Amino acid sequence: MVDGRRVRGERRRRALLEAALRVVERDGVAGVGHRSVAREAGVPATSATYYYATLDDLLIATLTWSAEEMASSFRSLPPTPAAFARFLADAVGPHRGRTMAEYELYLLAARRPELRPAARRWLDLVAEAVGPGEPVALRALLAGLDGLLIQGLIADVPPVAREFEPVVSLLMPGRRPPRATLGP
Numbered sequence: 001m002v003d004g005r006r007v008r009g010e011r012r013r014r015a016l017l018e019a020a021l022r023v024v025e026r027d028g029v030a031g032v033g034h035r036s037v038a039r040e041a042g043v044p045a046t047s048a049t050y051y052y053a054t055l056d057d058l059l060i061a062t063l064t065w066s067a068e069e070m071a072s073s074f075r076s077l078p079p080t081p082a083a084f085a086r087f088l089a090d091a092v093g094p095h096r097g098r099t100m101a102e103y104e105l106y107l108l109a110a111r112r113p114e115l116r117p118a119a120r121r122w123l124d125l126v127a128e129a130v131g132p133g134e135p136v137a138l139r140a141l142l143a144g145l146d147g148l149l150i151q152g153l154i155a156d157v158p159p160v161a162r163e164f165e166p167v168v169s170l171l172m173p174g175r176r177p178p179r180a181t182l183g184p
Contacts, residue, residue: 013051013061015041020062025101029108032059056114063105063118070102071125081172085164088145092152092159100153144171 019041023031032055034048041047052058077083091099109119123142148167152159 012043012047015043016048016051017062017065020058021066021098021101024104025097029104059105060115060118063115064121066102066105067118067122067125070122074126081165081169082161084168085161088148088152088164089159089161091149096153096158099149103150103153141171
């Protein structure tokens with residue numbers, strides 16, 4: 001038998017996490033407060049403090065949830081340069097605001113040690129999605145994907161998949177870079 005209170009509670013938690021990410025997207029981390037998140041979620045202000053006693057609790061939960069969501073999307077991709085390139089282009093194009101908010105939370109972990117496990121969760125989840133492989137190659141892929149996302153976020157015009165694909169091809173474990181040709 002399904003416990004209706006538990007289901008409602010989970011729905012409210014998710015609404016608060018989605019709202020927190022929207023607040024970060026719109027106002028930055030500095031805009032996150034129990035009241036601002038509750039208002040964004042359309043729930044009573046007491047709900048935010050009931051589920052997340054401190055702002056750190058809320059930020060950690062938001063970062064963890066966001067990493068899980070992104071990794072879930074990533075897991076569904078075929079492990080090809082073209083699929084990864086489309087994922088990156090989508091992240092810096094149509095989902096640019098959300099990606100910026102996620103990176104803002106991710107970088108906040110550099111200043112706030114309590115957020116670091118949640119930030120590292122993204123790396124673990126992507127590594128899991130890519131599958132087993134050479135640890136150095138996997139680390140290079142993860143660093144490259146992060147770098148491409150940051151570069152895409154600061155570009156005046158977001159890169160498209162065909163611009164990402166050659167770089168992703170170089171980064172993917174087991175792939176050989178295309179040979180450069182000189183002359184005819």
